[in-house]
Amino acid sequence: MEAEKIRLVIRKYLSEQPRNSAEIAALLASREGYSGSLDLALLMESDPNIVRIGTVRKSGMAGSTPPLSEWATEEWVKHHERAKPERN
Secondary structure, three states: OOHHHHHHHHHHHHOOOOEEHHHHHHHHHOOOOOOOOOOHHHHHHOOOOEEEEEEEOOOOOOOOOOOEEEEEEHHHHHHHOOOOOOOO
């Protein structure tokens, strides 16, 4: 599966709600033709329509594994963004 097709699949998956890196990897692994050889974080960071919105901490986990990133589409973020308070 080529990188642009993977980005389209990820964007569609994220359009419903934000997802973490593990959920996205599981979705792609279940799809035929995905080899799993791409760096998903790098792939998503290179897409201007996908943004990292935070990290998911692994409760009780010790070790050097980094926390999972949480991703959303730019459109989802704009739609759910809080209104900025007016200043007097």
